[in-house]
Amino acid sequence: MIGPVRAIRRSFHNLGRHRARAFLLAGGVAIGVAMLVFLLAFVAGTRRALLDRVVSSLPITHLTVVPRSFSLSVIKFDSPFSSLDPDAVRRIEVLEGVERVMPMAALKLPAQLRARFFGQGFVTDTGVFGIDTELVADQIPAESGFGTGDAGGVIPAVISEDLIDMYNTGFAKTNDLPQLTPEILAGQQAMLFLGTSSFRPGAEERVRTASISLIGASDRVPLVGVSLPREIVERWNREMAGETTPQYFQLTVVAARAQDVEDVAAGIESMGYDVTSGREIAQRIRTLTRVLQAAFGLIGLVVLGVAGVGIGNALLLSVMERRHEIGIFRSVGASRGDIRLLFLFEAALIGLGGALAGVGLAAAAAYAADLALDRVLPDLLLLPESFFSLSWPILALGLSLGLLVSILAAVPPAHRAARMDPARILTSG
Numbered sequence: 001m002i003g004p005v006r007a008i009r010r011s012f013h014n015l016g017r018h019r020a021r022a023f024l025l026a027g028g029v030a031i032g033v034a035m036l037v038f039l040l041a042f043v044a045g046t047r048r049a050l051l052d053r054v055v056s057s058l059p060i061t062h063l064t065v066v067p068r069s070f071s072l073s074v075i076k077f078d079s080p081f082s083s084l085d086p087d088a089v090r091r092i093e094v095l096e097g098v099e100r101v102m103p104m105a106a107l108k109l110p111a112q113l114r115a116r117f118f119g120q121g122f123v124t125d126t127g128v129f130g131i132d133t134e135l136v137a138d139q140i141p142a143e144s145g146f147g148t149g150d151a152g153g154v155i156p157a158v159i160s161e162d163l164i165d166m167y168n169t170g171f172a173k174t175n176d177l178p179q180l181t182p183e184i185l186a187g188q189q190a191m192l193f194l195g196t197s198s199f200r201p202g203a204e205e206r207v208r209t210a211s212i213s214l215i216g217a218s219d220r221v222p223l224v225g226v227s228l229p230r231e232i233v234e235r236w237n238r239e240m241a242g243e244t245t246p247q248y249f250q251l252t253v254v255a256a257r258a259q260d261v262e263d264v265a266a267g268i269e270s271m272g273y274d275v276t277s278g279r280e281i282a283q284r285i286r287t288l289t290r291v292l293q294a295a296f297g298l299i300g301l302v303v304l305g306v307a308g309v310g311i312g313n314a315l316l317l318s319v320m321e322r323r324h325e326i327g328i329f330r331s332v333g334a335s336r337g338d339i340r341l342l343f344l345f346e347a348a349l350i351g352l353g354g355a356l357a358g359v360g361l362a363a364a365a366a367y368a369a370d371l372a373l374d375r376v377l378p379d380l381l382l383l384p385e386s387f388f389s390l391s392w393p394i395l396a397l398g399l400s401l402g403l404l405v406s407i408l409a410a411v412p413p414a415h416r417a418a419r420m421d422p423a424r425i426l427t428s429g
Helices: 004-017 019-057 086-093 161-169 230-241 258-270 278-321 323-331 336-376 392-418 422-427
Strands: 062-067 069-072 075-078 098-106 111-117 120-125 127-131 155-160 189-194 208-218 225-229 248-255 273-277
Touching (some): 019 278, 208 225, 278 392
Parallel strands (some): 127 225
Antiparallel strands (some): 062 248, 098 248, 111 189
8 A cells, every 4th residue: 555655755756757747737837826816916906905095085984975967878967956055964964873964065166276386387277175174184284274274365275196196197297397295295385366267267357366275185085176175165156156055066974883874875865865985885896806806717717727637638648658657556555546646646746836836926926017017107196005915815725726726637547547457557568
């Protein structure tokens, strides 16, 4: 009887006699495992980055409420029966489970922003939005005074982190300017020209100017514009646009507890508004990444399957080449199970070696890809530290599949070798 230790030694010996073939077969397994691990790690890293972004921009207890909209082909319009005004805010505030409601207003006039960055003038049309301090309180300095600015003085302003990234990849890159960060922008002053823009020039006597000071960046404010204290934007709308009742384009509703989110969302939707939450967006991201994982996993399995077919064919050839050796083993007392064990161990060693090499190759490829992307992509605020997540479950899956495919591929050759008649083998010469 051949024990496991002796079977392993014999398997190493047999593989050593055909090194080139063994390395070729292990290489096929390595490529399949590397592709599988690399793609799954990329999907996992992307999901982690997206979920981190969702959690930071829209916490699980926060809901975004907008007027209900309808689509007609490519045309989209808001329902006239679901406007957001102070009355709607009060009705939502009294819902059970609601902690607070933070409206977001938009300036009803065109506006233009003029500033100087690194000695160069910068002029652009911009949106102007009014937000509550609580919306960004954890993302801007406490001493910034946001919410206490006066329309006659310097007004604190917050801009979108995405807007900084767009500036870095667009205007700064085109004009060969340094990259911007929230730290660099802190304290940067600019002028707002209210009532005029490049497309809608206003009469000079009707244009009002306001000095603003950038105090920080947030991923919770609108992309295309600057966000100021809501009271100031509402005042401008009253004085310059004749708005008698404030109208909001979006509300951020904070539930008292995470378990209240579903009930609060259902209550708001019954009022005729559209609601999204961090939980809903996170679920969409998870669903999308599961589909990608399944698709990429299938690609890796196909490559592993091809490698498995190669291992099976190579072991069938090995069975024919080692007929005499098999006959001698059987004649000295080796059982059919011992013969099967020899071939299965050989396949397991090929699979394990290939899987280990594949995991190492995937880790190296992920590291090289991160370095390449870091050089190619600009220093954006929202880029993750790594695009790959080489977690233990993914590594274990790659090792297990590489080993399993190799062993399964060896079952038919091992069964065929075990069924050989030693008497016929030895008498046939």
